[in-house]
Amino acid sequence: MSVPDCGVSFDNVSLKLGQQNFALKCGFESGKITAVVGPSGSGKSTLLNLVAGFEMPDAGRVLIGRCDMAGLDPSERPVSLIFQDNNLFSYLDIFTNVGLGVSPSLRLSADDKMAIGDALARVGLGGFERRLPSTLSGGERQRAALARALVRQRSVMLLDEPFAALDPGLRSGMATLLKELHDELKNTVLLVTHHPDDIRRLAHKVVFLSNGHVVYEGEVEDFFAATRVEEIRTFLAL
Ligand SMILES: Nc1ncnc2c1ncn2[C@@H]1O[C@H](COP(=O)(O)OP(=O)(O)OP(=O)(O)O)[C@@H](O)[C@H]1O
Numbered sequence: 001m002s003v004p005d006c007g008v009s010f011d012n013v014s015l016k017l018g019q020q021n022f023a024l025k026c027g028f029e030s031g032k033i034t035a036v037v038g039p040s041g042s043g044k045s046t047l048l049n050l051v052a053g054f055e056m057p058d059a060g061r062v063l064i065g066r067c068d069m070a071g072l073d074p075s076e077r078p079v080s081l082i083f084q085d086n087n088l089f090s091y092l093d094i095f096t097n098v099g100l101g102v103s104p105s106l107r108l109s110a111d112d113k114m115a116i117g118d119a120l121a122r123v124g125l126g127g128f129e130r131r132l133p134s135t136l137s138g139g140e141r142q143r144a145a146l147a148r149a150l151v152r153q154r155s156v157m158l159l160d161e162p163f164a165a166l167d168p169g170l171r172s173g174m175a176t177l178l179k180e181l182h183d184e185l186k187n188t189v190l191l192v193t194h195h196p197d198d199i200r201r202l203a204h205k206v207v208f209l210s211n212g213h214v215v216y217e218g219e220v221e222d223f224f225a226a227t228r229v230e231e232i233r234t235f236l237a238l
Pocket residue numbers: 017018019020038039040041042043044045046047
């Protein structure tokens with residue numbers, strides 16, 4: 001399984017939501033995992049929403065590769081999403097939930113069905129095809145969401161605190177799985193997290209937001225040394 005090479009850029013993006021002004025200028029390198037971090041309310045989810053197409057800039061451009069995303073609906077963007085609450089449909093079995101990643105109308109070819117079975121096996125859910133989400137543990141549900149993102153084969157993957165509801169053992173297992181899959185797919189991943197451990201074990205790069213602005217963009221090692229920035233010191237509990 002491989003996906004095309006594609007980075008994400010924010011070219012002087014601005015928008016206002018309620019009382020909050022956002023001014024975002026940053027890049028997410030193709031084929032790398034970038035941790036998107038910052039205090040609560042700093043704009044991390046908004047940044048992902050701008051890439052996914054759930055929010056539109058008032059000015060500036062969001063680009064995927066060289067392509068301006070303006071005017072493209074979420075379904076038209078080369079993006080897959082995994083959120084904290086995994087967004088599985090409770091009344092559909094796991095196979096069907098993953099199938100929705102391939103085709104929203106569930107018109108599935110024999111190859112599609114094989115790819116769904118492979119993705120489920122890949123995340124350790126072989127044999128779970130006919131189970132309803134409510135019969136799975138939190139970690140298993142997140143793995144099903146990961147399988148759904150995998151079968152979409154989109155070049156950009158957006159993860160908004162995907163491990164937040166998991167206990168430390170499951171967090172670590174999901175992180176290892178995500179890393180393995182990324183090594184295989186080499187997709188561009190934007191990972192929102194509150195945990196320095198996730199940055200250390202998963203990320204190649206860091207974008208740190210504060211109050212709707214990017215206050216740090218760079219390598220992981222430099223981020224942990226960037227203690228001159230007060231918000232980063234607070235985040236790292238230094
Ligand atoms: N639709 C909206 N209308 C009004 N204000 C909004 C809207 N969406 C976000 N905001 C505000 O923008 C700011 C950034 O929100 P966002 O959810 O992006 O932050 P976050 O960094 O993801 O926070 P958290 O870590 O708590 O999830 C917050 O002050 C929030 O209240």
